[in-house]
Amino acid sequence: MELKDDEIEALGTHGFFMRDGFLGPERASTVHAEAQALVGAGGLRPASIRRGADRTEDTSVRSDFITWVQPQPGTALGELWDAFVQLGEALSAGAYLGLGRFDLQLAHYPGGGAHYQRHRDAFPGQSNRRVTAIYYVNPDWRPEHGGKLRLYLDSGTRDVEPTLDRLVVFLSEQLDHEVLPAHAPRLALTAWFYGRDVAR
Numbered sequence: 169m170e171l172k173d174d175e176i177e178a179l180g181t182h183g184f185f186m187r188d189g190f191l192g193p194e195r196a197s198t199v200h201a202e203a204q205a206l207v208g209a210g211g212l213r214p215a216s217i218r219r220g221a222d223r224t225e226d227t228s229v230r231s232d233f234i235t236w237v238q239p240q241p242g243t244a245l246g247e248l249w250d251a252f253v254q255l256g257e258a259l260s261a262g263a264y265l266g267l268g269r270f271d272l273q274l275a276h277y278p279g280g281g282a283h284y285q286r287h288r289d290a291f292p293g294q295s296n297r298r299v300t301a302i303y304y305v306n307p308d309w310r311p312e313h314g315g316k317l318r319l320y321l322d323s324g325t326r327d328v329e330p331t332l333d334r335l336v337v338f339l340s341e342q343l344d345h346e347v348l349p350a351h352a353p354r355l356a357l358t359a360w361f362y363g364r365d366v367a368r
């Protein structure tokens with residue numbers, strides 16, 4: 169996988185880029201089906217904010233349900249995992265980001281106004297999360313479903329619909345963002361890439 173020049177340029181200038189058709193429609197639909205099956209199996213838990221002793225569930229801040237995804241060879245989620253590995257390598261080679269491992273999370277916003285307040289995924293020197301990459305698998309998303317990802321750029325806000333097979337990549341330490349209230353079930357798979365210097 170290679171990054172396009174305009175993607176590298178957008179990452180440097182605005183701190184983010186977006187790509188439609190990351191895996192192609194067939195694989196995207198299979199990822200959707202596998203993610204939906206995980207939700208249906210009841211394995212997701214209410215997301216908590218902060219870590220360790222401060223851990224708390226505050227649905228006014230975020231009201232999604234999450235689980236961590238492990239690499240599973242032979243599945244579409246496994247192919248997504250491999251695509252994220254390649255994305256990390258491409259970002260390191262093309263944008264000099266020096267990325268290492270990543271965590272992959274499945275998040276389900278059940279609709280009914282589920283949202284995630286404005287926040288930043290990392291602060292310099294804290295968790296060492298460098299890049300956030302979000303892959304959306306919502307086949308029939310319509311504008312009235314809301315649920316846009318709002319990015320706070322220097323130049324103003326930019327809203328992104330969570331449509332099937334769309335990838336959004338941004339610098340975790342740089343961009344505030346939020347999930348606007350979702351009025352239909354919304355599925356996202358998010359990889360957080362760490363810097364190579366972290367030992368975990």
Ligand SMILES: O=C(O)CCC(=O)C(=O)O
Binds near residue numbers: 302316347
């Ligand atoms: O699903 C999204 O669009 C963003 C979710 C998010 O910001 C997060 O989980 O930190």
Ligand SMILES: [Fe+2]
Binds near residue numbers: 287288289345
């Ligand atoms: Fe976030």
